[in-house]
Amino acid sequence: NEDGNILFVDPAGNTGNIEYSVKNIDKTAPTGTVTQSTYDPTNGSVTLTLETSEAVAVPDGWTEVPGSNGTKFTKVVSENGDNSVEIVDPAGNVSTVDVAVKNIDKDGPTGTITKSTEDSTSDDVVLTLETSEAVKTPAGWTEVPGSNGTKFTKTVFENGDEEVELVDLAGNPAQVSTSVDNIDKGAPTGKISKSTDDSTNGDVVLTLETSEAVKTPDGWTEVEGSNGTKFTKTVPENGNYPVELVDSAGNTGKVEGVVDNINKSGPSITLNGEKEMTLRQGANFVDAGAECKDDVSCEIVVSGGVSTSRPGVYEVSYYAIDEAGNKSETLTRTVTVNRRFTGPDETAFTPKNDTSVITPEVSTPVETPKTKNKTPKVKKVEKKPVEKVKVETKKPTETAKKDDSTKEKNRKNKEKILEKLKKGEVEKNIATKPNSQKSTEKMVKTRTINGETISYKISTKTCPIMKNILDDEYRSEFESSFTDISNLSRNEIFDILRLEKTGVVKGREVGKFVPKSEITRAEFLAIVLQAHCYDVYQEATGVPFVDMTDLNDWKTRVVQVGYDNGIISGYADGTFRPNDTISNIEAFAILMKLQEIELVDREKQASLVDSYTDKQALWQEKVLGLGEYLGVLYPQATNNKFHPDAKINRKNMVTQMIDIMKLYR
Incomplete structure (x- = not known):
């Protein structure tokens, strides 16, 4: 464009001029700037404002601001992206104004929380929160320097649930949570029981049960499947058995078991009266018995018996037993009942085969001995192998008893037998094992x-x-x-x-x-x-x-x-x-x-x-x-x-x- 003056001369030499002005030539493209209603992160929409250097046609999607004479326009955008705009002036010149929206954020933040240790601990636990984007510092948490709002820490001193409210810079909320259950500041406790409280001559098994899982104490064995809460230990003697308990967090506690019922020393026994006695047939036998001594208590067990009505050699055996089941040595009293001659009707007798021998007291057998150390509370019959006197004899019949000659034969036969008994000529037989109680006849x-x-x-x-x-x-x-x-x-x-x-x-x-x-x-x-x-x-x-x-x-x-x-x-x-x-x-x-x-x-x-x-x-x-x-x-x-x-x-x-x-x- 320009302003000018044109001088012109006709043939006669006359001159003239015309002034002109050209103003409608426009070859310069329009320019413009776009501004945002906010550049801060936002979870709402952003209004863009376009201002141009000259009047331009209203760009697509934009709205002209009234009174701006085609130089100002607005546009609302709801998501991030490229919003470049092409502007065209009346002369047809075209230009592009670049603009990109990046601060719209409508997604909530995410986060993870980790613990300083997952193992059981007696110390405080430090929680670390890491987020997917910058968030405002949650209440009770501390931002890690240099993390730009994406990392925070918090120290907790007891177990519990931890819930964190996250709010990003655009205002979007979110939640993240964790549970702390590995803080253990309490000492473990336990109790010790015994396999038996009765007096025993065996070892005692101690059983330890704890309030929580603990490390296996020295000298103890964990019970399979107890998850560290049950242990056993066999002890051979009385005493105090202290145990230090250490749980997985390192807390310590103590418990003690006391064993005072082990008795492995047997009682002593003393025989009263004579060890060997000789009685006449029909005499009165008085058992003098035996005495026992023990640290606690003891009982005499008697086996065998004497029938003075029948001649023979009898054995009465005694042993002592205490509450723990310890037995003393066995003492034996030998009682010889000598035969008296009463006439031809008497028949020789074999003591071992007699089924009516009187015993001091017949025990009441129990169905099964229920415990290995339980002592019967009554006396028991103990059949010991004794010498047996074999005698060849024939019991007289009723008819023979009436026959004087037969009676005389019987009398003479018995006299011979008595004589043999005195001389020890009658066969004696003990044909059983040392512990056998079995009859051989x-x-x-x-x-x-x-x-x-x-x-x-x-x-x-x-x-x-x-x-x-x-x-x-x-x-x-x-x-x-x-x-x-x-x-x-x-x-x-x-x-x-x-x-x-x-x-x-x-x-x-x-x-x-x-x-x-x-x-x-x-x-x-x-x-x-x-x-x-x-x-x-x-x-x-x-x-x-x-x-x-x-x-x-x-x-x-x-x-x-x-x-x-x-x-x-x-x-x-x-x-x-x-x-x-x-x-x-x-x-x-x-x-x-x-x-x-x-x-x-x-x-x-x-x-x-x-x-x-x-x-x-x-x-x-x-x-x-x-x-x-x-x-x-x-x-x-x-x-x-x-x-x-x-x-x-x-x-x-x-x-x-x-x-x-x-x-x-």
């Missing part, structure tokens, strides 16, 4: 089965307990304490009464016999041995079974008696398995073995076969065949099935025992 019995008279030999070992079991009058007035046997048959109830009255069985709990309950091999052996007057309380010295090594265990004592007397032999793998339930065939075999039953006709016994179809071995066939032949078993009543591997219950055990005992009748 047998007597002949007969019974009629299906019209056939059967003769068999059976052990001569009898005792007052067995006699009372088989005595119908002994239990006739007895009322059972068991409330759970009323539904059994009359015979089954009577058989249980036989064993209850004699104290052989006492029930699984007060007033309960539990007839259908199974019974272990050790329990069964304890019951049948005591019913046959075997002393199951004698001290154990060892049995050849790999699963029975505790000599203080009542089961070991019972099994040793059975083994020493040849009644049991165990399994082929060297075990006895005392806690296994006993089977039908095992129970029957033991009961038959106790009596040492055999037929007089050995050829007949060798050829015996049974009617059962489910026996599993030759030895089973032999024992079942003998039982069937003697009328103890009735195959037809069970469809010829014995079920040898089935477990015998307590009711059937009693019935089977009584049936076999009746072979003595």
Whole structure:
């Protein structure tokens, strides 16, 4: 554009001029600037304002500000992005104004919280908060210098939930939380219990239980599955056993166990009166007894007895036992009862075979010794091997008694026997193991089965307990304490009464016999041995079974008696398995073995076969065949099935025992 003057001359030389002004040429592009309503972070919209150097056409999406004559425009944007605008002036010149919005933030911040330690600790825990963007410092937290508002810390001194409100610079809120549960500033506590509070001659097992998991104390063993809260320790002697407890946070506590019930020193025993006594037949025997001494208390156990009405050599044995189960040495008093001559009617007597010997006090056998150190509170019969005098004699018949010549022969025969006794010429025999209580002699019995008279030999070992079991009058007035046997048959109830009255069985709990309950091999052996007057309380010295090594265990004592007397032999793998339930065939075999039953006709016994179809071995066939032949078993009543591997219950055990005992009748 310009202003000018044009001079012009015509041919005549006249001059003139014209002034001009050009103002509408515009070749310069318009310029402009864009400003934002805010440059701070915001979670709202941003208003852009465009101002141009000259009037321009209204750009797309923009709104002209009234009165601005085309030089000012506005636009509202709700999200970040490129908002460049093209402006065009009236001359058509075009330019672009660049603008980018970056401060719109409508998303809430995120964050994570970590702990200075995840392990249990007795110290404070430092929490660290890290955020996805700059946020305002949360209440109670401290910004880490140089983190530009994205990292903060807080120290906590107790367990609890921690919730943090986050607000970013645009005002968007968010929450982040954590839980602190590893601060432990309390000392662990514990209690110690003992395996027994009763006096014992064994070791005591201490059990420590703690209020929380602790490190395994020195000398203790953690109980599997207890997660560090239960431990055991075996102690061999009395004393105080302090334990320091250290939990995983390092807190310490103390607990102490006191053991004062271990007693491993046995009592002493002194025999009162004479060790060897000689009495005349019919004289009065007064047992002077024995005395014992112990640190706490002790009891004298007496076995054996004297019958002055019958000549022979008798032994009365004494030992002391304390509350812990320690036994003293065994002292023996030997009493010789010399025969007096009373006339030709007297018959020579073999003391060992007498079943009516009077004992100082017959013990009441218990069903099973319940604890390894529990001492019976009553005296017990202890059958010791004694010398046996074998005498060949024949009891006079009623007719012979009336015959004077026969009486004279008997009198002379007895005089010879008495003379031999004085000279020690009569055969003496002690043919048992050191611990054996088994009789070596047998007597002949007969019974009629299906019209056939059967003769068999059976052990001569009898005792007052067995006699009372088989005595119908002994239990006739007895009322059972068991409330759970009323539904059994009359015979089954009577058989249980036989064993209850004699104290052989006492029930699984007060007033309960539990007839259908199974019974272990050790329990069964304890019951049948005591019913046959075997002393199951004698001290154990060892049995050849790999699963029975505790000599203080009542089961070991019972099994040793059975083994020493040849009644049991165990399994082929060297075990006895005392806690296994006993089977039908095992129970029957033991009961038959106790009596040492055999037929007089050995050829007949060798050829015996049974009617059962489910026996599993030759030895089973032999024992079942003998039982069937003697009328103890009735195959037809069970469809010829014995079920040898089935477990015998307590009711059937009693019935089977009584049936076999009746072979003595």
